[in-house]
Amino acid sequence: MTADTYYLPQGNEVDIFQRAAKNHLPVLIKGPTGCGKTRFVHHMAGILGRNIHTVACHDDLTATDLVGRHLIGAEGTYWQDGPLTRAVREGAICYLDEVVEARKDTTVVLHPLSDYRRVLPIERTGELVEAHEDFMLVISYNPGYQNIMKGLKPSTRQRFVGLSFNYPNAEQETAIIQKETGITQVVAERLVKLGHDLRRLKDHGLEESASTRLLIYTAMMINDGLSEKEACLSCLAEPLTDDAQTLTAIRRLIEAHFGCRK
Amino acid sequence: MEELAGRFWHHFVTRQTCSDHTAASVDLAGLLQPLTLYYRALGGSPARQIAPADPRRMNIERTLAQRIAGTHGKLMLSWQDEQGVYLPPTIACFPKRELNEALYFWLAALSSRLPVVKHWVADNLQASAVLLHRYPGLVTIYRKLVDATITMETSTYHVNISEFDCKPELIELLQNPEDSNPGLTIANDHPVPVPLWFYPPPTREASVGVDDDPDSDQTMTRKVFRLPNIRKKASRVDDRKETDGLLVFQLESLFSWTEHVQLDRCQEENLDEDITSAAKDLDIITLSRQRKASGAKINFDLDLPSPQNDDLPVGDGIKLPEWNYKKQELVSDFCLLQPMLSDTSTPCALPEHLQHLAQRLIPHFSALQLTRRWHKRQPVGDDIDLDGWLDSVCEPVQSPERHTCYKAKTAQARDLACLLLADLSLSTDTLVSDGQRVIEVIRDTLLLFSEAMNHTKDRLAIYGFSSVKNKHIRYHLLKNFPEPYSDDTRGRIMAVRPGYYTRLGAAIRQSCNVLNQQGSEQRLLLIISDGKPNDIDQYEGRYGIEDTRHAVIEARQQGIIPFCITIDSDANTYLPYLFGHNGYAVVQDASRLPLLLPQLYLQLTTTNHHS
Numbered sequence: 001m002t003a004d005t006y007y008l009p010q011g012n013e014v015d016i017f018q019r020a021a022k023n024h025l026p027v028l029i030k031g032p033t034g035c036g037k038t039r040f041v042h043h044m045a046g047i048l049g050r051n052i053h054t055v056a057c058h059d060d061l062t063a064t065d066l067v068g069r070h071l072i073g074a075e076g077t078y079w080q081d082g083p084l085t086r087a088v089r090e091g092a093i094c095y096l097d098e099v100v101e102a103r104k105d106t107t108v109v110l111h112p113l114s115d116y117r118r119v120l121p122i123e124r125t126g127e128l129v130e131a132h133e134d135f136m137l138v139i140s141y142n143p144g145y146q147n148i149m150k151g152l153k154p155s156t157r158q159r160f161v162g163l164s165f166n167y168p169n170a171e172q173e174t175a176i177i178q179k180e181t182g183i184t185q186v187v188a189e190r191l192v193k194l195g196h197d198l199r200r201l202k203d204h205g206l207e208e209s210a211s212t213r214l215l216i217y218t219a220m221m222i223n224d225g226l227s228e229k230e231a232c233l234s235c236l237a238e239p240l241t242d243d244a245q246t247l248t249a250i251r252r253l254i255e256a257h258f259g260c261r262k
Numbered sequence: 263m264e265e266l267a268g269r270f271w272h273h274f275v276t277r278q279t280c281s282d283h284t285a286a287s288v289d290l291a292g293l294l295q296p297l298t299l300y301y302r303a304l305g306g307s308p309a310r311q312i313a314p315a316d317p318r319r320m321n322i323e324r325t326l327a328q329r330i331a332g333t334h335g336k337l338m339l340s341w342q343d344e345q346g347v348y349l350p351p352t353i354a355c356f357p358k359r360e361l362n363e364a365l366y367f368w369l370a371a372l373s374s375r376l377p378v379v380k381h382w383v384a385d386n387l388q389a390s391a392v393l394l395h396r397y398p399g400l401v402t403i404y405r406k407l408v409d410a411t412i413t414m415e416t417s418t419y420h421v422n423i424s425e426f427d428c429k430p431e432l433i434e435l436l437q438n439p440e441d442s443n444p445g446l447t448i449a450n451d452h453p454v455p456v457p458l459w460f461y462p463p464p465t466r467e468a469s470v471g472v473d474d475d476p477d478s479d480q481t482m483t484r485k486v487f488r489l490p491n492i493r494k495k496a497s498r499v500d501d502r503k504e505t506d507g508l509l510v511f512q513l514e515s516l517f518s519w520t521e522h523v524q525l526d527r528c529q530e531e532n533l534d535e536d537i538t539s540a541a542k543d544l545d546i547i548t549l550s551r552q553r554k555a556s557g558a559k560i561n562f563d564l565d566l567p568s569p570q571n572d573d574l575p576v577g578d579g580i581k582l583p584e585w586n587y588k589k590q591e592l593v594s595d596f597c598l599l600q601p602m603l604s605d606t607s608t609p610c611a612l613p614e615h616l617q618h619l620a621q622r623l624i625p626h627f628s629a630l631q632l633t634r635r636w637h638k639r640q641p642v643g644d645d646i647d648l649d650g651w652l653d654s655v656c657e658p659v660q661s662p663e664r665h666t667c668y669k670a671k672t673a674q675a676r677d678l679a680c681l682l683l684a685d686l687s688l689s690t691d692t693l694v695s696d697g698q699r700v701i702e703v704i705r706d707t708l709l710l711f712s713e714a715m716n717h718t719k720d721r722l723a724i725y726g727f728s729s730v731k732n733k734h735i736r737y738h739l740l741k742n743f744p745e746p747y748s749d750d751t752r753g754r755i756m757a758v759r760p761g762y763y764t765r766l767g768a769a770i771r772q773s774c775n776v777l778n779q780q781g782s783e784q785r786l787l788l789i790i791s792d793g794k795p796n797d798i799d800q801y802e803g804r805y806g807i808e809d810t811r812h813a814v815i816e817a818r819q820q821g822i823i824p825f826c827i828t829i830d831s832d833a834n835t836y837l838p839y840l841f842g843h844n845g846y847a848v849v850q851d852a853s854r855l856p857l858l859l860p861q862l863y864l865q866l867t868t869t870n871h872h873s
Contacts, residue, residue: 060636070652077656124653193396197303207843249299252367256304256397 007036007043008176010168017044020161026114026137028157031165034211037140040165041095050134051092053083057102063109067122079125088113088120091134099139104153113137114159167212170196176212181219187228191215194232194257198240198250206240214239228258275331287354288362290314297370298835301347304397306374308839309587309804315340315348318464320455339461340369345803347373355457356410364403365457371400372460379462383435386459390439407458408436414457432456573602573738580775582768584732585812587805592812597768599735607757609749612713616706616856620713623860627714636669643668678867679721679743679782683773684708684758685791686726686738691760694852700792700829701760706856707790708740708755714860716747720867721780724751725773726758729765731799736762737772743780766795767809770824774817786867787817789826790859792852794836811840825866827859 020027021044029037038054045052055066068082087094099107112119118131139160141152168176170192177188192215199209218235222228237250290297291314298312317336328334338350349369353362375389394401412433414422432454453461577600584596612620637643639650651667684707690700708724715722726738738758741751770787777785795806817824826841829852837846847862849855 062638064649069649070656072652077652190398197305200305200308201299201303202843245295246299249296249303252296252300253303254399255403256371256399259399259402 005039005042005046006176006179007039008168008172008179010165010172013040013163013165014044014047016161016163018047021048021136024118024131024133024136026110026139026160028160028162029138029140029165030143030162031140032167032211033142033208034213035165035167036212037165038095038097041093041138041140045093048093048134048136050136051087051090052095053087053092054095054097055083056097057099057106059101059103061102061106063106066106066109067120068124070124084109084113085120085122085129087137088129088131088135091132093136093138096137096139098141100141100152104156107153107156110137110139110156111159114156167195167199167209173212173215177216177219180216181223183219183223187222188219190228190257191219191222191232194236194254197253197257198236201246201249206246208240210236210240229254232258272331275327276333282354283357283362284354286357286359286362287352288359288366290349290351290353290366293363293366295834297349297366300367301370301374304371304374306347306370309807310342310344311346311835312370313346313348314351320453322452322455337455339455340373340459341379341461341463342373342376343378343463353457355414358410361406361410365407368400368404368407368458369460371397372458376460379460382453382459382461386456387435387439390458394440411436411457573736574605576601576603576739580772582735582771584767585809587808587812597732597735597765599737599768599772602736602738604738604754604757607750607753609753610756611749612709612752613706613756616710616713619710619857623710623714623857624717626864627717627860636671638669639666640668640670641666643670645669676720676867677783678786679777679780679784680715680723680786680788680863681773681777682708682711682722682724683769683787683789684724684726684740685764685766685789685793686728686736686758686760687762687764687792688728688760689764689793694829698853699760700852701758703829703852703855704790704792705755705758707859708758709752710856711859711863712741712747712751712755715863721782722747723776724755725769725776727765727769728760728762729768729797730762731797732765732768732801735765735768737769743776763797763801764791764793764795764806765797765801766791766806767813770810770813770817774813774820774822777822778820784867785822787822787824788859788863789824790855791826791828791830793828793830807836807840814840814845827855827862829855 017027017040029040031037042052055061064082066082066084068080068085070077071080072078081089084094086092096102096110109120112121113131113135114137118135120129120131121127122129167173170189173192173195174185174188177183177191178185181188183191195210195212195215198206202209214236218231221231221235226234232254233251237247237254240250241247290312294312301310301312302308315338318339319335320337320339322334322337324334340347340349342348347370349366353365356362356365371393372386372389375393376385379385390404394404436456436458455461579598579600581595582597582599583592583594585591586593586596638647639653640647645668647667647669650669654667684704686701686704690704692700694700694703712722712724721743722741723743724740726740727736729735738754740754740758741747745751766789770789773787777787794802795810796802797806801809814824824841824845826837826846827849828837828846829849831848831850833846833848837848840846847858849858
């Protein structure tokens, strides 16, 4: 990753992250979808000049998938490092996205890496890999999803420096949309206001609120010549809900912001 | 013949004064959900509900024709207070359906910016100006609505504003809400009904509370009447003085009268028969402070039984806090919760009509004992475990044992405690579709669920609750965690009776305390309810909702997962605010609840839906 991955800090998260990196502490990032968690990690990787290995977690992810496995080559079997081991050896950032999706016993493999020991025991080969000076562990998840069987073990959680993310405030979000898409300030401001209104519907008609990412997609479509109303309908209303009544309300809301049917 | 002539005359004469555009009429009921969402998106308070308003007497001069026709004495005005936003049940004043619908959305938008209206001109203008400034897209539709309002014909519940003296100023103000000096030229005391605006609440809230203690009386099952979808004004009078009753003085000295006549009508007969239509006809429903009176026939008959006939109270009660949203603070020790144990129940077996259902459910729950997941390095299994195979190949010394290179799906124990909390308030005494009462459905649900849960390793406790004000919250123990499920438990469940009110917040807090003693990894609080939280003190409307919401938030903070199952079809308007989008389920057909709850439980607690 390069240092020019655009990211607009919302608070002192950059500073906290840098201090965590300096002190070899792992970081946990939580926040709703599309608020800039992944972008932030990539941005920080750029600043720190480290590589980043991303793992999208799912419920069939095993410790083997993280640590590595034996494979068969032309000359018999050989050991292949997993993304975690690679990051540990070369001193990169290992980023586990949506870590709650992984089973709890899988995440236990992170424990020896996330405390003072900073080692990764590889059971299969009997190797004990000491983490490179620059190795850093970052995990993220969205606390909004409600499944009672999922969640981080408290013993896992308590090994991390926590950063809570949310959607940026109106001015910052306007700046982000403009920077990302090159759209005019007036339109960006209106989009942000619309997004702000839609976020009030979280838990009332919408499972997830309109993310900064969705607003950026909308702005991209508008910038490409699609009418504002159509762009909002297809990039904001439709992805957010399937419910006809909720769509009616959102359509009215879009009309309130971007003019109504002639 | 007389009736026919009368009807004909009525049609004829009202047609002279009203022109409803019935073809273009729009009903509030059909738009309620989008309107509510729209209102909230624009920043309206989530605790306020949108509800239909009631026609309201207006002090306006009527034309001769209107007076002959007897119309326009009451008009449909939109208004709002702390609890809700009240919009006309139907709008048919504009010729185009599109405009009538747009008017609803305009009203919803306006209410999100309005405080409780004090000055009918200034407040509305200011809010309109703010709204139009913030939402430029609304300008076009606002102009259309204003044009339509100016040219509007008088309909049943709306009057053309040209009939009023202040018409030119009003039109000017409507057309330019942004740059008008807030209507100081127009007095506040004679509001002109403008369909686009909100008006002050009809009367002050009744501030006199109900204060007679519910005296002991046998509980009677009475019919509960529901008014069809309209909002009535209420006032409460102080009729406690025993000397009150008849006015004994010269009638000439009477200055005016209201519809409240202080007559003791306890003995009036046949009130039951037409009580709903009587309620509909009244503008203001006056509530007596004494609930023994005839008014009790509507709903207030929730007296506590005498100690001899009541369940056994356990201990001296538990003090619990309550959230007061007005003060924004958690008032400690505000509620007294009394655990109760039925001592008259007789142990019994599962009723016959539930037995075959239980047989159908049990296999599902037996399988639930353990969660299934992939286990690697098995000697036998459904799939090849590549890692296991590679390892056994790489092994320098080949073991003589069989290769363990399969993966198999096997079960693993889980650690879950579930507390089922059932609403036993009097509202569960009402009938559901097929002649069953809600309480019977709840009883069946509890029995069937505990029967099914008995075949899992998940721990289950069942409690029921009801309340009479904050000092008497009845918390019925039906089954606690350590107790095995037995005939005694069933007997206690069979003995539950509906009564009193729903102070949900306190019941949730106590249930959390019980759950927390379990120390399980997962703690689930399932709530069965049939309506909004309410009680006879201030615990109704927004207060009850805010307290319950706070209790739910506290539960989440303690790591408990609250989930609400309701049979209230209106629940979509308030449950999301209480339990969050994923925290509740509405059961449309209440009679299916006994089967749906176990299914829901399986769905909630199984990790792999596909397995």
